[in-house]
Amino acid sequence: MISDFILPQNIGKLVSGQVPEANNTGYSGAGVFVFDDLVLKIEKISENNDATVEMMRWLEGKIPVPKVICCEKDNEYQYLLMSRTPGMMSCDKYYMERPELLISTLALAMKMLWSVDISGCPRDRNIEVELKEAEYRVENGLVDIERTEPSTFGERGFKDPEDLLNWLKSNKPDYEPVLSHGDFCLPNLFMEGDRFSGFIDLGATGIGDKWRDIALCYRSLKHNAEGFYSGKVYSGINADRLFDELGIKPDFEKIRYYILLDELF
Ligand SMILES: Nc1ncnc2c1ncn2[C@@H]1O[C@H](COP(=O)(O)OP(=O)(O)O)[C@@H](O)[C@H]1O
Ligand SMILES: [Mg+2]
Structure with missing residues (x-):
């Protein structure tokens, strides 16, 4: 549940008032919450976090990938808010x-x-x-x-x-x-x-x-x-x-x- 997390302020503001659907498709252990137009992926901090965001930004405009809207970290998690892919x-x-x-x-x-x-x-x-x-x-x-x-x-x-x-x-x-x-x-x-x-x-x-x-x-x-x-x-x-x-x-x-x-x- 999204209420299990204390969302960083910037992220919280961007999704405030919206009720997401939790997505349990993946096996990575990430928390994935799907809003109308946005998706919030919450992952444990790892060396990989920054590289993934950098990669997503590099790919923007080259091939269809989610747009990085906001990315924040606390001591435990990375919170990646991105656009929702249609379809x-x-x-x-x-x-x-x-x-x-x-x-x-x-x-x-x-x-x-x-x-x-x-x-x-x-x-x-x-x-x-x-x-x-x-x-x-x-x-x-x-x-x-x-x-x-x-x-x-x-x-x-x-x-x-x-x-x-x-x-x-x-x-x-x-x-x-x-x-x-x-x-x-x-x-x-x-x-x-x-x-x-x-x-x-x-x-x-x-x-x-x-x-x-x-x-x-x-x-x-x-x-x-x-x-x-x-x-x-x-x-x-x-x-x-x-x-x-x-x-x-x-x-x-x-x-x-x-x-x-x-x-x-
Ligand atoms: N940007 C997105 N747009 C639409 N659906 C998404 C998006 N990101 C994740 N999802 C949905 O959530 C599921 C799990 O997210 P994903 O990033 O694949 O997590 P995992 O790393 O656990 O596989 C996806 O298979 C998809 O159904
Ligand atoms: Mg997946």
């Missing part, structure tokens, strides 16, 4: 029942990222950066094994997160840098009618490998189609259609690598 999450039933539209629009969004000139991009999420962060998470017991794919750990998988981390360190794929969203899953991609309306949740956005987004998009399509989150199965979705729409041949080794890397986040 619906691409995992909405409306799009899940229209696989052609869904997959072609996701591919279009991805190509939109690839078309951004990355010179001057303020955040670099190359594989070394990702592995360093993954190492920190492994060393500090922050990896939640409960939320990983059933095959990743255990009998036929890796022994534990450390074992996976070591494998990732010694099997780095070659690097194809683009502007990468970093968490290219359906709830973070918005659509309105038959068009793409925006990227949200830019906490891992920056220069990164092209296959990072492809891998997470592919997995997200499959999971949402299998009813992993909603319980509803959509039999008409063929995730492999993504490669046709992107006009590239799938590289399943790289896809596997980036899905495994994401298991540590």
Whole structure:
């Protein structure tokens, strides 16, 4: 509930009198409150906070992202007030029942990222950066094994997160840098009618490998189609259609690598 937080004055003024809807879609642990035209995201203070806001500001006018309206911090939290992206999450039933539209629009969004000139991009999420962060998470017991794919750990998988981390360190794929969203899953991609309306949740956005987004998009399509989150199965979705729409041949080794890397986040 928003009343669990003591909002900084500037933020409080901007949303005063408005009643938000709490959004429980994400897994990041952030508090997300959706107002008519604004969204307030409240996250624990981390090294990442400022970089995300800087990234959002840099992207404004380049691709559709929420506009940063006000950002404040106290000792515990960062309060990010941004514009509300119009439309619906691409995992909405409306799009899940229209696989052609869904997959072609996701591919279009991805190509939109690839078309951004990355010179001057303020955040670099190359594989070394990702592995360093993954190492920190492994060393500090922050990896939640409960939320990983059933095959990743255990009998036929890796022994534990450390074992996976070591494998990732010694099997780095070659690097194809683009502007990468970093968490290219359906709830973070918005659509309105038959068009793409925006990227949200830019906490891992920056220069990164092209296959990072492809891998997470592919997995997200499959999971949402299998009813992993909603319980509803959509039999008409063929995730492999993504490669046709992107006009590239799938590289399943790289896809596997980036899905495994994401298991540590
Ligand atoms: N700017 C925004 N416009 C519209 N909806 C948003 C916006 N930001 C967040 N949401 C909604 O809240 C959900 C969770 O927010 P998100 O930033 O993705 O949090 P998390 O990091 O927990 O995934 C999103 O999937 C979306 O439904
Ligand atoms: Mg999200």
